[in-house]
Structures are given as structure tokens and as C-alpha cells.
Amino acid sequence: MKIAVISPNKSYLQDIGRTLEAQGHAVALVDGGKLSLRAAAEQEQPELMLVDGLYCGPSELLQVEYISTHHPVIAVILLCSPQTPEFLINAMRAGVREVLPSPVDQEALVAAVSRITAKLTGARTQNTGKVLAFMPCKGGSGATFLATNLGRQLARTKSVLLIDLNLQFGDALSFVHEGAPASSLADVAQSIERLDASFLAASSVRISPSYSILAAPEDPARAMEIKPEHIEAILNLAVTQYDFVLLDLSRTLDALTIKALDRAYRIFPVLQAGLPGVRNACKLQTLFKSLGYAPDKTEWVVSRFEKSADIGLDSIQRTLGVARLHTVPNAYKEVNAAINQGNALGGSGRSSAVAKSLAEFALSLISPKPGESRSLLERLLRWA
Numbered sequence: 001m002k003i004a005v006i007s008p009n010k011s012y013l014q015d016i017g018r019t020l021e022a023q024g025h026a027v028a029l030v031d032g033g034k035l036s037l038r039a040a041a042e043q044e045q046p047e048l049m050l051v052d053g054l055y056c057g058p059s060e061l062l063q064v065e066y067i068s069t070h071h072p073v074i075a076v077i078l079l080c081s082p083q084t085p086e087f088l089i090n091a092m093r094a095g096v097r098e099v100l101p102s103p104v105d106q107e108a109l110v111a112a113v114s115r116i117t118a119k120l121t122g123a124r125t126q127n128t129g130k131v132l133a134f135m136p137c138k139g140g141s142g143a144t145f146l147a148t149n150l151g152r153q154l155a156r157t158k159s160v161l162l163i164d165l166n167l168q169f170g171d172a173l174s175f176v177h178e179g180a181p182a183s184s185l186a187d188v189a190q191s192i193e194r195l196d197a198s199f200l201a202a203s204s205v206r207i208s209p210s211y212s213i214l215a216a217p218e219d220p221a222r223a224m225e226i227k228p229e230h231i232e233a234i235l236n237l238a239v240t241q242y243d244f245v246l247l248d249l250s251r252t253l254d255a256l257t258i259k260a261l262d263r264a265y266r267i268f269p270v271l272q273a274g275l276p277g278v279r280n281a282c283k284l285q286t287l288f289k290s291l292g293y294a295p296d297k298t299e300w301v302v303s304r305f306e307k308s309a310d311i312g313l314d315s316i317q318r319t320l321g322v323a324r325l326h327t328v329p330n331a332y333k334e335v336n337a338a339i340n341q342g343n344a345l346g347g348s349g350r351s352s353a354v355a356k357s358l359a360e361f362a363l364s365l366i367s368p369k370p371g372e373s374r375s376l377l378e379r380l381l382r383w384a
């Protein structure tokens with residue numbers, strides 16, 4: 001793998017260079033600080049950048065964020081100490097793959113680089129993205145807000161396609177983007193014989209280099225053109241192209257929705273902490289059981305959550321018989337301002353309660369594979 005190492009400390013730079021070269025990597029040593037990041041990315045075009053010498057404050061991450069936005073193919077490892085949980089979350093949001101202590105010991109460095117090599121080569125040969133389905137237990141529960149904004153968070157380090165399966169009145173795109181889509185799911189369905197990676201990408205709206213949305217048709221009448229077999233073909237292809245395929249579903253339980261739920265790795269039904277939401281959640285739970293889904297396929301999300309709600313998390317957990325729930329805090333003003341401007345929440349730097357909870361939610365989805373010790377997530381959990 002081609003690796004650029006950046007550090008203001010010359011002897012440290014040489015040490016790291018020797019360690020990595022001994023592992024068979026092509027190493028470019030860049031003597032400098034954070035301001036060398038951009039030039040190093042452009043000149044060296046590495047697959048991995050190891051960055052030492054940041055003092056680990058939030059403003060330092062702007063340089064890193066520039067790299068992950070403009071050079072999404074470059075993986076970034078930061079070497080710095082000390083590391084607070086907040087810094088680790090911000091680092092993940094800025095697109096950093098790993099944060100290692102500085103000075104790093106050889107063994108930890110080699111292990112982290114091989115984890116990333118395995119991930120990158122694995123991604124090139126056999127990418128099987130995870131399909132995550134988001135479904136409101138009741139209209140207006142916050143499922144679309146969650147799916148679209150989680151997509152944005154995941155896309156900081158992963159490639160993400162969100163497919164709007166609210167076929168008649170889908171509005172997912174408008175949550176994070178201004179303007180109408182040039183083409184939609186109905187156009188893909190209509191020319192399904194042309195379906196390949198470039199047609200799928202060209203039919204989706206590119207929100208950022210690693211986040212795209214395949215919009216629902218603008219004309220509700222065109223919903224009828226979309227059949228379950230189209231969804232099957234699109235999902236078969238999408239999981240080979242993206243790390244995460246998010247499905248924004250409606251509450252309509254038809255053949256197409258069930259096809260999407262069947263294909264999902266996880267289903268996230270979204271409810272508000274009130275009687276109607278909980279009642280519908282129970283109905284959905286019965287349906288999922290009758291469809292033969294394992295209990296751990298479903299993870300329940302309480303959206304617009306407030307500690308003072310009449311129905312507490314404990315009682316929802318007891319009613320649904322589940323050990324844990326995800327929560328998204330209630331933040332009417334902030335959420336609606338973002339929706340009305342067609343912007344995602346949670347750009348780095350700002351950290352409201354909702355943005356934080358989405359960042360943590362995203363982290364919980366990017367779970368390490370077995371054997372991947374000392375990952376960002378693992379260390380965060382240890383801090384918690």
C-alpha cells in the first residue's frame with residue numbers, strides 16, 4: 001500500500017518509515033505539520049495518510065476533513081495524545097479511520113495499518129454493503145429525518161446510497177438537498193435492463209462524494225411502475241457498490257416493502273414515546289415475527305425523545321420486550337430549520353444533542369469486524 005507519513009519530528013518520521021517499509025509498504029515521508037496535508041495528498045496520492053503532530057483540538061480536524069471530502073479514497077490515521085471521547089467522535093466525523101497514541105509503538109502501528117489494508121483490499125474485491133431499513137411506526141415519527149441524516153454521518157467514512165421507497169410521497173431528498181432530482185427510482189425501474197453501477201450512480205443525486213440518494217418519483221402516479229423485482233435487482237447491485245444502503249420506507253405494508261424488509265440486515269422502526277406509536281410498534285413486532293425475522297434483526301428507535309415524556313423508555317422496553325432502544329432527542333427548532341433549508345444536521349464543529357446522538361448512532365453501525373481490536377469504536381465504548 002502507498003502510505004504518506006507526515007510529522008514535524010524528523011527522527012520519528014524515519015522510525016515510522018522504517019517500520020512500514022519493513023512491512024512491504026511504499027512510504028513517502030513528509031517533514032511538516034498539518035498545513036502539509038493538502039499538498040501531500042495531491043502530490044503523493046497515497047492510499048493511506050499517517051498524520052502526526054496535531055494537538056488534537058477540534059480546529060485541527062478541519063485539515064483532515066478537507067482530505068476526506070476532497071480525496072475520499074485516502075484513509076487517514078491520526079497519531080496523537082491525549083484522546084478524549086469527544087475528540088474521537090469528532091475525528092470519526094471528520095473521516096478519520098483510526099486514532100493511535102503518539103508516540104505509537106511499532107506493534108500497534110503495524111496492526112492498525114494491516115486492518116486498513118485488509119479493509120481497503122476487501123472493499124475492492126468483495127464489497128457487500130449493509131442494507132438498513134428505516135420505517136415509521138406512525139406517520140411523522142422522524143424516520144426520514146433519521147435515515148437521511150444518519151446517511152450523512154455514515155458518509156463521513158463510508159460510501160452510502162439512500163433509496164427513497166416512499167414511492168408516492170417520498171421526500172427524503174428534500175431533507176438534505178435543495179432542488180428536484182434529474183431522475184428517480186421510477187426511471188431506473190423503467191430502464192431496468194440498463195442497470196449497472198454507472199447507471200445507478202448517474203440516476204442518484206450526489207449529496208457529497210460518498211453520499212447519494214436515489215429519489216422517489218416526483219409524480220406519485222409513476223409509483224406504479226416500480227415493482228418488487230426492480231427493488232431486488234437494484235439492491236443486489238447496490239450492496240456491491242456501497243458500504244451502506246439505507247432504505248427510507250413508508251408504513252405501507254405491501255409486497256415491495258416486504259421485499260425491502262426481507263433484504264435488510266437491520267430494520268429500524270421509528271416511534272415517538274406515546275401510546276399510538278407504541279401500539280403500532282407492537283403491531284409491527286407481531287408482523288416481523290410472522291415474517292420469520294430473528295428478534296435481533298429489529299432495533300427500535302424512539303425519536304423526538306424527551307426525558308419528561310409520559311411514557312418512559314423503561315416501559316417501552318418492557319412492552320416490546322427488548323433490552324435496548326436507540327433514541328434521537330427532540331429538537332423541533334433545529335431539526336425543522338435544517339429540513340427547511342434542505343441541509344443535513346451535524347457538520348463538524350457544531351455539536352447539538354441531536355447531532356451528537358446521530359454521530360453515536362452512526363458509530364454503532366460502523367462496528368469493527370471480529371479480530372479488529374483497538375478500533376475507534378472499541379476505545380469509545382471503553383471510555384463510556
Ligand SMILES: Nc1ncnc2c1ncn2[C@@H]1O[C@H](COP(=O)(O)OP(=O)(O)O)[C@@H](O)[C@H]1O
Nearest residue numbers: 136139140141142143144145329330331332335
Ligand atoms: N428529532 C426530532 N426533533 C424534533 N422534530 C423532529 C425530529 N425528527 C423529526 N421531526 C419533525 O417531524 C417531522 C416528520 O419527520 P419525518 O422524518 O418526515 O417522519 P416520518 O418519515 O417518520 O414520517 C419533521 O418534518 C420534523 O418536523
Ligand SMILES: [Mg+2]
Nearest residue numbers: 143144166249
Ligand atoms: Mg418519511
